[in-house]
Amino acid sequence: xxxxxxxxxxxxxxxxxxxxxxxxxxxxxxxxxxxxxxxxxxxxxxxxxxxxxxxxxxxxxxxxxxxxxxxxxxxxxxxxxxxxxxxxxxxxxxxxxxxxxxxxxxxxxxxxxxxxxxxxxxxxxxxxxxxxxxxxxxxxxxxxxxxxxxxxxxxxxxxxxxxxxxxxxxxxxxxxxxxxxxxxxxxxxxxxxxxxxxxxxxxxxxxxxxxxxxxxxxxxxxxxxxxxxxxxxxxxxxxxxxxxxxxxxxxxxxxxxxxxxxxxxxxxxxxxxxxxxxxxxxxxxxxxxxxxxxxxxxxxxxxxxxxxxxxxxxxxxxxxxxxxxxxxxxxxxxxxxxxxxxxxxxxxxxxxxxxxxxxxx
Amino acid sequence: xxxxxxxxxxxxxxxxxxxxxxxxxxxxxxxxxxxxxxxxxxxxxxxxxxxxxxxxxxxxxxxxxxxxxxxxxxxxxxxxxxxxxxxxxxxxxxxxxxxxxxxxxxxxxxxxxxxxxxxxxxxxxxxxxxxxxxxxxxxxxxxxxxxxxxxxxxxxxxxxxxxxxxxxxxxxxxxxxxxxxxxxxxxxxxxxxxxxxxxxxxxxxxxxxxxxxxxxxxxxxxxxxxxxxxxxxxxxxxxxxxxxxxxxxxxxxxxxxxxxxxxxxxxxxxxxxxxxxxxxxxxxxxxxxxxxxxxxxxxxxx
Numbered sequence: 001x002x003x004x005x006x007x008x009x010x011x012x013x014x015x016x017x018x019x020x021x022x023x024x025x026x027x028x029x030x031x032x033x034x035x036x037x038x039x040x041x042x043x044x045x046x047x048x049x050x051x052x053x054x055x056x057x058x059x060x061x062x063x064x065x066x067x068x069x070x071x072x073x074x075x076x077x078x079x080x081x082x083x084x085x086x087x088x089x090x091x092x093x094x095x096x097x098x099x100x101x102x103x104x105x106x107x108x109x110x111x112x113x114x115x116x117x118x119x120x121x122x123x124x125x126x127x128x129x130x131x132x133x134x135x136x137x138x139x140x141x142x143x144x145x146x147x148x149x150x151x152x153x154x155x156x157x158x159x160x161x162x163x164x165x166x167x168x169x170x171x172x173x174x175x176x177x178x179x180x181x182x183x184x185x186x187x188x189x190x191x192x193x194x195x196x197x198x199x200x201x202x203x204x205x206x207x208x209x210x211x212x213x214x215x216x217x218x219x220x221x222x223x224x225x226x227x228x229x230x231x232x233x234x235x236x237x238x239x240x241x242x243x244x245x246x247x248x249x250x251x252x253x254x255x256x257x258x259x260x261x262x263x264x265x266x267x268x269x270x271x272x273x274x275x276x277x278x279x280x281x282x283x284x285x286x287x288x289x290x291x292x293x294x295x296x297x298x299x300x301x302x303x304x305x306x307x308x309x310x311x312x313x314x315x316x317x318x319x320x321x322x323x324x325x326x327x328x329x330x331x332x333x334x335x336x337x338x339x340x341x342x343x344x345x346x347x348x349x350x351x352x353x354x355x356x357x358x359x360x361x
Numbered sequence: 362x363x364x365x366x367x368x369x370x371x372x373x374x375x376x377x378x379x380x381x382x383x384x385x386x387x388x389x390x391x392x393x394x395x396x397x398x399x400x401x402x403x404x405x406x407x408x409x410x411x412x413x414x415x416x417x418x419x420x421x422x423x424x425x426x427x428x429x430x431x432x433x434x435x436x437x438x439x440x441x442x443x444x445x446x447x448x449x450x451x452x453x454x455x456x457x458x459x460x461x462x463x464x465x466x467x468x469x470x471x472x473x474x475x476x477x478x479x480x481x482x483x484x485x486x487x488x489x490x491x492x493x494x495x496x497x498x499x500x501x502x503x504x505x506x507x508x509x510x511x512x513x514x515x516x517x518x519x520x521x522x523x524x525x526x527x528x529x530x531x532x533x534x535x536x537x538x539x540x541x542x543x544x545x546x547x548x549x550x551x552x553x554x555x556x557x558x559x560x561x562x563x564x565x566x567x568x569x570x571x572x573x574x575x576x577x578x579x580x581x582x583x584x585x586x587x588x589x590x591x592x593x594x595x596x597x598x599x600x601x602x603x604x605x606x607x608x609x610x611x612x613x614x615x616x617x618x619x620x621x622x623x624x625x626x627x628x629x630x631x632x633x634x635x636x637x638x639x640x641x642x643x644x645x646x647x648x649x650x651x652x653x654x655x656x657x658x659x660x661x662x663x
Binding site for chain 2: 098102
């Protein structure tokens with residue numbers, strides 16, 4: 001069941017089009033993420049859903065009802081702000097009880113639901129503390145409890161993990177997933193951190209320059225980006241300018257200048273002679289001196305330019321004959337892969353014919 | 362001041378250089394006069410002002426120490442009445458200032474950053490001209506021939522009431538008090554309101570608070586420290602003010618300030634003037650202590 005629907009929503013600020021004809025549907029109970037670089041329009045969309053801003057064109061429908069005439073305080077939509085926006089003069093319990101008080105719930109219900117909400121985020125022992133006495137992670141939990149306590153139809157989360165350190169952020173990600181599953185409320189999450197988006201979301205809308213570049217499940221976005229922007233934005237990817245020289249049903253043959261031919265998975269709409277890029281993820285690239293790499297359909301000679309040892313993996317930057325650099329990521333623990341190369345080593349690079357993809361320009 | 366013997370010699374010297382001058386200043390011009398005043402309140406008045414000698418060879422003259430002034434203060438209800446009236450005037454001035462200053466401070470705080478400085482400048486602009494001149498200006502504005510009086514009395518007559526005399530009345534005193542002290546309320550309120558994070562209002566609205574609730578549940582409680590400091594800055598000076606009642610008030614509008622001034626310049630009863638001053642100081646300290654206790658709740662999160 002559709003919970004929230006955006007129909008051809010456009011928002012302009014002067015000459016700048018912040019949101020450009022965006023249409024999307026968010027399902028009930030979904031963990032939906034708007035992902036994109038700053039200025040891509042994701043926060044503007046969030047503010048329009050919350051009611052702090054109105055679209056110039058198009059409609060926003062909640063459960064099929066147009067929200068245009070509903071002011072922010074009347075929308076069954078709550079927000080977790082990036083800065084948490086906890087009321088400094090109220091205790092933790094006072095903050096969590098705030099939306100219930102505004103909704104004029106009976107005193108006994110307010111007490112009970114506040115207690116339940118604090119239990120849910122494991123902060124029962126902090127009920128009487130003031131926000132300035134809490135750590136960043138605890139403030140985050142209070143903001144979540146406050147947003148969820150009155151059971152909104154939609155919870156908007158505006159870069160809520162941005163202010164936390166790496167370790168805490170990972171913990172909170174797990175907690176967010178569990179919390180969303182437990183309460184069953186639709187989450188709309190806004191972030192520029194692709195790792196966060198991939199880890200948390202059921203579906204992600206990647207935004208660029210006010211438009212949705214691609215809307216897909218995380219694994220689809222990562223393995224089958226449809227544009228160069230999405231490929232580049234989600235994870236690391238190597239890109240080589242390439243031209244289609246054969247477009248078959250089972251494969252594409254590409255020509256890379258100064259390097260030779262690459263066999264790639266087929267792509268609908270690819271025409272012979274078309275220019276584009278061949279893109280491949282670093283973890284799909286094999287590197288070695290032995291013949292097993294040479295047996296792969298795509299293989300080239302290269303020279304290790306630099307390497308980054310990261311513990312679990314090592315990232316090699318390998319120069320090719322045409323001057324391009326390919327990044328290859330090798331796990332350090334896998335058997336037979338423990339071999340380390342040095343900068344200056346001459347190696348063989350290779351990858352399977354069904355790895356990587358051709359992307360239109 | 363905590364003693365910190367671990368500090369290197371240079372830092373200790375710097376500490377004294379920084380805190381020394383104000384310390385000496387307060388000692389000379391606050392503590393010493395205070396002690397003199399307390400001592401003076403236990404003396405007899407001199408024949409032509411000043412104080413009677415502590416010891417005299419002439420048994421006919423008053424000499425030594427006495428509690429007479431204090432007994433006198435409590436023996437006549439009129440002094441308690443003047444104190445009470447002064448408190449009421451100070452309270453009314455503070456409340457009116459608060460009601461007038463709050464919307465103004467809020468307006469300035471929520472204006473674009475560029476125009477804020479100009480508006481603050483306009484608030485303090487009256488200080489550019491002499492205090493007495495500004496109060497005398499009100500004599501003209503409230504005078505019976507001025508347009509304001511004419512309009513008010515015209516309306517009153519039309520409605521069937523007796524015309525009133527605006528100048529030399531408690532009303533004129535209140536107008537002058539509010540006018541002079543308004544900036545002292547606006548500035549601390551503005552300083553407080555300007556620091557509020559606007560995202561808190563967004564959050565309140567998002568969580569279901571309408572404009573009214575956003576003000577009473579977020580803006581107002583967060584501004585309590587500003588209200589307390591503004592109120593203290595208005596209440597205390599108004600309590601001791603004598604120039605405004607002198608100029609704008611009628612003969613019956615005597616406040617503590619006038620009473621004290623009168624003891625020193627008029628009746629030349631220095632000991633009684635000192636007693637009144639001490640009573641006023643004690644009252645003000647009580648109020649400050651009370652306000653600090655109330656305000657402490659607010660300052661915890663500010």
